[in-house]
Amino acid sequence: MQLKNSPEKYGAVSKTFHWLTSITVLCLLGVGLYMVRADKNAALIPIYGLHKSFGILVLTATFFRVLWHVYSKKPPLVRGMALWERVAAHAGHFFLYICLFGMPLSGWIMSSAFGRTVTVFGVLPLPNLVEKNDGLAENLSALHEYLAYALIGMIAVHIGAALKHHFISKDATLKRMLPFGRP
Numbered sequence: 001m002q003l004k005n006s007p008e009k010y011g012a013v014s015k016t017f018h019w020l021t022s023i024t025v026l027c028l029l030g031v032g033l034y035m036v037r038a039d040k041n042a043a044l045i046p047i048y049g050l051h052k053s054f055g056i057l058v059l060t061a062t063f064f065r066v067l068w069h070v071y072s073k074k075p076p077l078v079r080g081m082a083l084w085e086r087v088a089a090h091a092g093h094f095f096l097y098i099c100l101f102g103m104p105l106s107g108w109i110m111s112s113a114f115g116r117t118v119t120v121f122g123v124l125p126l127p128n129l130v131e132k133n134d135g136l137a138e139n140l141s142a143l144h145e146y147l148a149y150a151l152i153g154m155i156a157v158h159i160g161a162a163l164k165h166h167f168i169s170k171d172a173t174l175k176r177m178l179p180f181g182r183p
Contacts, residue, residue, distance in 0.1 A: 005069075005075055007076065008172075009175075009176035009177075010074070010075060013068055013072065014069070014074070015178075015179055017061060017064070017068065018177060021062065021065070025100070025151070026155075028051060028054055028058065028103075029151065029152060031047060035047060035048065035051065049119065052111060053120045055103065056108070057120075059108075062097065062100040066097070075176065077089055078165070078171045078173050081169075092157060092158060095150075095154055096154055103147050103151065106147060107144050109130055110137055110140035110141055110143075111128075112130045113131075113137035113140055114134070115128075
């Protein structure tokens with residue numbers, strides 16, 4: 001399996017970033033929805049810690065994913081796509097990246113504003129990005145939640161578009177990102 005992207009398909013590095021980030025984000029969204037609805041008690045503290053740690057991993061992976069795509073250019077969209085599909089694909093990917101950066105950053109800044117240091121897996125304390133500020137923390141909490149719902153919607157559109165390309169358009173869009181797909 002090739003590591004770098006080619007004009008026809010994504011390489012192993014891009015596929016690994018995509019699928020590990022996807023699985024992690026889906027788990028984070030599920031856990032986040034649970035946390036906002038659960039009774040606040042001491043039993044949630046380890047869950048919050050893991051949520052923050054995996055969020056920082058998503059932030060880090062997204063940063064390296066962008067660097068990877070600078071080094072190993074993404075393949076162009078498949079031929080035959082309508083202009084509106086091309087525009088929607090680029091806008092959708094841009095919005096996904098906004099969320100992949102925005103969600104963990106808003107969570108980190110929110111924790112800082114609440115006066116809570118983010119410690120990655122209990123061993124790596126990160127600097128607080130702002131001073132304690134309850135008003136800012138509440139605003140960031142709302143932003144974090146709104147981004148989560150927007151991300152859920154965008155993920156649904158992303159999956160729907162991939163399935164549309166596979167089953168209706170019958171093109172290689174989905175196959176070239178599957179772990180063992182051949183375009």
